[in-house]
Amino acid sequence: MKRLALILLLTTGLLSGCGFHLRGTVVLPDSIRTVSISSPDGKLKNILTDRLESSKVTVVNSPTSDSAVIKITRANFSREVKTIDERGKSTGYVLIFKVSYQVLDSRGKELIKPSVASARRDYNFSQSQLLSATREEGLLRDEMRGDAAQGILSKMSRIR
Numbered sequence: 001m002k003r004l005a006l007i008l009l010l011t012t013g014l015l016s017g018c019g020f021h022l023r024g025t026v027v028l029p030d031s032i033r034t035v036s037i038s039s040p041d042g043k044l045k046n047i048l049t050d051r052l053e054s055s056k057v058t059v060v061n062s063p064t065s066d067s068a069v070i071k072i073t074r075a076n077f078s079r080e081v082k083t084i085d086e087r088g089k090s091t092g093y094v095l096i097f098k099v100s101y102q103v104l105d106s107r108g109k110e111l112i113k114p115s116v117a118s119a120r121r122d123y124n125f126s127q128s129q130l131l132s133a134t135r136e137e138g139l140l141r142d143e144m145r146g147d148a149a150q151g152i153l154s155k156m157s158r159i160r
Contacts, residue, residue, distance in 0.1 A: 026055050026153040029160065031105075036063040039072035043142065044099065047149040055153075066106050070152065073114070074100040077141060082122060095121045095137065097144040101152055103159070111159050117151035119144035 035057055039045040048070060049059045063069050076098055083092035097119045103112035121140045125133045 026051065026150075026157050028055065028057060028153075028156055032057065032068045032111075032156065032159065034058045034060060034064060034067040035070060036060050036067045037070045037072070039070075039075065041072065041075035041099075041145070044072065044075055044145045044149060047145050048152065051149060051153055063106070068106065068111060069104045070101060070156075071104060072099060072101045074098070075148075077144075083124075090125055092122065092124045095123065095140055095144065097141070097148055099148045099152070103152075103156060112155055115155065117148040117155075119147040119151075 035052055037045050037048050037059065039048070052059050060067055078096045078098075080094045080096065081090045081092070082094050083090070085091045099117045100114065101112075101117065102110060102114045105111050121144060123133075123136055123140060
């Protein structure tokens, strides 16, 4: 029993020592304790808010004298045909999500210069299963928003 506890303790120490964190959580610099988010994509803003708050960062509706600002200037989905069948109908797509953003400190100084976070997903499409394909695309879009949010927060964690 003591051996198991020791192994668990050592494993935990090694993982935390190497910077491992659960997906969705982020460790931001101490200078970023309050954040305001400006985004044309409400779902992306909600994901960023949830992840920041789970990381003990206060999210405010409007910039304050001590808040950093995540400024999302563009968040667009596009879809490209990946495969077609013998009749020339689309049977597979690549879904692409690109987010243009920058991060500013409370004085307006750039902490992260204008950047792009992106995510891609492939999915198959069947005209006979239109409803399930539509649902699948919606789920993929939500997942891609999460990936883009994680990319933004990961870059923020490297601010010095």
